[in-house]
Amino acid sequence: MTKLMKILFGIGVVVAVVAIFYFNSGVEDxxxxxxxxxxxxxxxxxxxxxxxxxxxxxxxxxxxxxHISSLWKKQLSVKKLDQAYGKLxxxxxxxxxxxxxxxxxxxxxxxxxxxxxxxxxxxxHTKPTSVLFQQKYxxxxxxxRLLGFSIDFK
Numbered sequence: 001m002t003k004l005m006k007i008l009f010g011i012g013v014v015v016a017v018v019a020i021f022y023f024n025s026g027v028e029d030x031x032x033x034x035x036x037x038x039x040x041x042x043x044x045x046x047x048x049x050x051x052x053x054x055x056x057x058x059x060x061x062x063x064x065x066x067h068i069s070s071l072w073k074k075q076l077s078v079k080k081l082d083q084a085y086g087k088l089x090x091x092x093x094x095x096x097x098x099x100x101x102x103x104x105x106x107x108x109x110x111x112x113x114x115x116x117x118x119x120x121x122x123x124x125h126t127k128p129t130s131v132l133f134q135q136k137y138x139x140x141x142x143x144x145r146l147l148g149f150s151i152d153f154k
Contacts, residue, residue, distance in 0.1 A: 033112050035110060035118075036118070036144065041106065041110055041120055042103060042104055044120065044135070044137060046099075046103075048067065048146055049096065049099050049104075049151075050097065051063055051064050051067045052064050052149070052151070053095070053097040053099065053100075056085065056088045057096075059086075059090065060078070061078050062078050064081060064085075065077075067146060068145065068149075069138055069145035069146055069147050070140060072147050072148070102124045102126060103124075104122050104124055104133070105123055105125055106121065107121050107122045107123060108121050108122075117136050117147060117148075119134070119136055120133075120134070120135045120136075121133070121134045129154065130153070131152075132151065132152040133149075133150065133151050133152075134149075135149055136148030
């Protein structure tokens with residue numbers, strides 16, 4: 001093997017290793033991500049709120065945990081989610097599954113930040129209490145996966 005062939009072979013191996021790492025990292029480059037349509041954004045929010053609501057009704061965040069991104073799972077456990085949202089377990093009138101009959105309203109321009117995080121902020125216009133939400137997503141594999149979740153009632 002000539003010196004030039006060895007150099008080209010070495011470069012080929014490096015390119016292959018970089019490509020394998022990039023395509024297997026699970027998180028997409030922020031520069032190539034497309035903003036989901038408004039309909040897709042509403043579906044993301046509604047699906048997440050519904051999984052959260054079912055988890056609250058079941059008094060276990062297991063289904064919610066199964067719904068979140070792999071990246072967020074590395075930082076959390078079902079037990080930690082139960083502790084964080086357990087105050088909603090068994091609250092009379094806290095059946096959030098009724099939100100599946102409502103459309104989320106977005107309160108700010110949806111963007112994908114420099115880290116590839118999709119931020120969806122808004123509310124459900126319900127009476128007598130509005131449900132406010134903030135949800136963060138990252139693109140893992142072939143879909144947007146939940147990275148952060150906040151819910152409030154006003």
